[in-house]
Amino acid sequence: PARAPADAVRLARRLGALLRADDAQAEDVLGELLAVLAHAGQDALLAELRLAVDDVEYGAALAALDRLARAMDIDMAEGP
Numbered sequence: 781p782a783r784a785p786a787d788a789v790r791l792a793r794r795l796g797a798l799l800r801a802d803d804a805q806a807e808d809v810l811g812e813l814l815a816v817l818a819h820a821g822q823d824a825l826l827a828e829l830r831l832a833v834d835d836v837e838y839g840a841a842l843a844a845l846d847r848l849a850r851a852m853d854i855d856m857a858e859g860p
Contacts (some may be wrong), residue, residue, distance in 0.1 A: 810833050
């Protein structure tokens with residue numbers, strides 16, 4: 781899998797935390813993540829994630845984020 785930029789790792793972790801907390805700020809962080817990954821070749825997963833967040837389907841969004849993290853080799857565990 782393609783390695784994600786450091787910003788994408790940070791944003792994906794933040795997005796996951798917000799989604800788990802049912803926090804509407806997830807939409808803002810998703811916007812930042814979409815910008816960082818605009819040319820990452822993961823358009824389908826990013827579209828699925830965007831749709832789930834737009835529909836406030838945070839469980840589905842977490843599942844899509846998990847698939848994206850695996851595809852981009854993002855470790856979703858918080859660092860030190």
